[in-house]
Amino acid sequence: MYTITDPQLKALFDQVQSGYTMPITIQVSGEASGQLLHSQSREVLQPDGTLVIEITDTTDVAYTLSHELLHMLYAASGYPQLQYHLLTGTPELDRQHYATATALSSAALHLLVAQWQRENGFLGADQSAQLQAGFAAVLTPEPQAGDQLLIYRSLSLFDHMTLFAAGGDATQRAQWQQRFPRAYPLAAALYATLTTKPNDSPFAYRRAVVNLFGRFNALIAAVGYAPLNNAEFATVPPVLSKRQLRLALNQVFELKHSAYRDQATKQLAYVALGKGDGQNAFVLPLKETTPEAFQQLYQEPLGAVLDQYHIDYTVRA
Known part of the structure; x- marks a missing residue:
């Protein structure tokens, strides 16, 4: 030990x-x-x-x-931990959702981790050089003719950029542009999205992750890839005010009868999408699905529903 x-x-x-x-x-x-x-x-x-x-x-x-x-x-400390409760019916598509959502949320957290390490003496010039050596060893440069690893390289480079102040210095950025001419613009756009607003609380972190999901979809669609529906597929537990917890469920969330299946019940899932951001905040394993049961559920206090179904959430400070 x-x-x-x-x-x-x-x-x-x-x-x-x-x-x-x-x-x-x-x-x-x-x-x-x-x-x-x-x-x-x-x-x-x-x-x-x-x-x-x-x-x-x-x-x-x-x-x-x-x-x-x-x-x-x-x-x-209440920073939302990504969860996966749904199945698309296509295992390969599930894996794509897992990989991309996890990479984006991890990069958002690494921005905070690296900042703490720099401020407290655990991430300096020596560690930066060792991080760059590790990155170069695992991520090959783009071939001139291109290949099928654009998204993987873009997400890996984005995550790597979060470990350096301001996303890397001029020398690093020039090197990345030379080694990854197609992936670098995507990674840089994701980094810009992440750093547009402060990322210094559970609420701000969750907002950053949701924004990254949307920006990622726009970026990959622009280069010819099909967007991924992580707004519905990936659960990002909510960060709520005390006031919101007292409101009725339907004032904060919309319950969607999803085309995806609940991993636990194997039935079509009921996904709670935030009215403000459209993001999957939790999945309810409902048994009573009559109109009357839904009407009653919608009117219940949000906090009571979350506690009844043992849903993870964080209360805003």
Whole structure:
């Protein structure tokens, strides 16, 4: 088991542990590759209920551990965690939804993670060089004739850009434009969308993710790809004011009888779409679907409905 010696990192660990009911331990193994990749760490829940953070590369344990701990801290602090409750009926299409929505939401969170790491001394020149080495090792440049990896490269580059102040310096941007002439404009447009408004609270983070879903669709449609309906397919748990929780369900959300199936019931799903943003905020496993039952449900206080169905949500500060 790994023992944290850095006081600042230990304080972060203690803050994370206070938000989790299960004990958290750390295991560090592996050689130092000289590269930093976010795949070098993961959280594993053990049969005894312990949560283990496994780090498999020792290039910079403090960077990797702080990155993983910050993901856990934001999750415990009410930042919405993407959920998937629906099935399109086509497994490949499901996987496309999973991959794109997860990549976009992760990049939005990495902007916050990297900012904290820079401000607290865990992400400096050495770590930036190691991140660039890792990125170059896993993402090949675009071939001159193009290929079928445009979306993958665009999302990977967008995520990489969030790790650097202002999305990278002039030298980095020139290098990315040279290596990824088709993907870079898409990645840069996503970065601009993400940074248009502050991303400094659960509500702001959720808004950023929803905006990224819409911007991503517009960008890929412009280059000839079919848009993905993550506004309905991907569940982004709501961030609500106390006032909204007292309102009737139909004042805040519209229930849509979706063409997608609920993973749990295998029946056509009932998806709650936000009236303000049209985003899937939760899925209800309804059994009574008569007009009378819907009328009664729509008039119930939103907070009561969320608690009745054990729906995840965050209350705005």
